[in-house]
Amino acid sequence: GAVVSQHPSWVICKSGTSVKIECRSLDFQATTMFWYRQFPKQSLMLMATSNEGSKATYEQGVEKDKFLINHASLTLSTLTVTSAHPEDSSFYICSALRGGSPYEQYFGPGTRLTVT
Amino acid sequence: AQTVTQSQPEMSVQEAETVTLSCTYDTSENNYYLFWYKQPPSRQMILVIRQEAYKQQNATENRFSVNFQKAAKSFSLKISDSQLGDTAMYFCAFMKQQLNDMRFGAGTRLTVKP
Numbered sequence: 565g566a567v568v569s570q571h572p573s574w575v576i577c578k579s580g581t582s583v584k585i586e587c588r589s590l591d592f593q594a595t596t597m598f599w600y601r602q603f604p605k606q607s608l609m610l611m612a613t614s615n616e617g618s619k620a621t622y623e624q625g626v627e628k629d630k631f632l633i634n635h636a637s638l639t640l641s642t643l644t645v646t647s648a649h650p651e652d653s654s655f656y657i658c659s660a661l662r663g664g665s666p667y668e669q670y671f672g673p674g675t676r677l678t679v680t
Numbered sequence: 681a682q683t684v685t686q687s688q689p690e691m692s693v694q695e696a697e698t699v700t701l702s703c704t705y706d707t708s709e710n711n712y713y714l715f716w717y718k719q720p721p722s723r724q725m726i727l728v729i730r731q732e733a734y735k736q737q738n739a740t741e742n743r744f745s746v747n748f749q750k751a752a753k754s755f756s757l758k759i760s761d762s763q764l765g766d767t768a769m770y771f772c773a774f775m776k777q778q779l780n781d782m783r784f785g786a787g788t789r790l791t792v793k794p
Contacts, residue, residue, distance in 0.1 A: 596779055607771060607784045608725075621780070655723065661779055669715075669775075669782075671725035 566592050568660050570672035577648055577679055584644045585675045587658030592670075593638035594660035599631075602655045602674075614641045648679040682707045682774050686785035693762045694793050700747075701757045701788050703772030709733075711777040714748065716757045719769040719787075728770070731755065733777075762792045 567590040577583045587597060596615050600608040612633050614620045620633035630652075632644040641660075645652055656675045662668040683706045693699035705714070716728040731739045731748050738746050743763075747756045759766055772785040 598782055602723075607786050609784075610782050613780050657723075657725065659725070659782075669727070671717075673722070673724050 566590075566660075566662055566668070566670045568594075568658065568670045568672040570656075570658055570675050572675060573673060574676045575678070577677070579649055579679055580647055582644055582646045583648060583677065584642055585656055585658075585677075587641045587643070587660070587672050589639045589660040589662075589670070592660075592662045594641075594662065595638065596661040597635060597641040598659045598661075598669075599633060599641070599643050600657040600659070602657060604655075608657060611643075645677065648677070650679045653677055653679045682709070682712075682776070682781060682783045684772055684774050684783050684785040686772055686788050688788045689786070690789045690791070692791040692793055693759075695762055695764060697762055698758060698760045699762055699790065701759075701770055701772075701790065703755045703757070703785055705753050705755065705772070705774050705783075707753070707774065709776055713775045713777070714746075714755045715773040715775070716744070716746070716755075717771045717773060717784075718766075719771060720767075725771075729757065759790075764792050764794060766790060767792045 569588045571586045599611045602608050611626045612620045612622045614635040616635045622628045635641040659671045685704045712733045714731045718726045729741045743760045745758045769787045771787045775782045
């Protein structure tokens, strides 16, 4: 089956610094990628939809200047959390839509971010 | 905006028995996709089953089947012959036909007891 990777799987950063999370589709081209946030024992909340070569579409309430998303190629999307604060600590999950299969969505394993 | 409701925060079932997880949704769209995902303790999201709204036939995948009632906006998941490995969080999800606006329900924690 299709594979989506995320790097890093776990990161600790200090308050005020920025951290970048990568999401890669390893064996298919992804025209669209999604970024989600999941708090402990809660559901996934869609943060933004990322289309290759264009600006991401952010969900209401998500600060686009804080959560920078770049979808530079058909296999890579990045999420940068800028000026991180402890309340940004969460589990971040990406998913990728396989081009040509309208509902084949593959999830990455997630990245646990802890801001101290 | 679309909403997805899972009214059962937790459920349990004996091994080899059958369990049904409920999901309702609200949308004004006519064409869309519905999904059930499983999230084990590893937190890797695993697709269990999907349904296209334009298809009247209920989707099935081995021990997993759905009861899709479009008019009632209901999408329940039936797990037959439950196995210990089925223990996980189960999320119902909705996606617009335009491949955006993915929404998840709050989840149901399923425990399969030996």
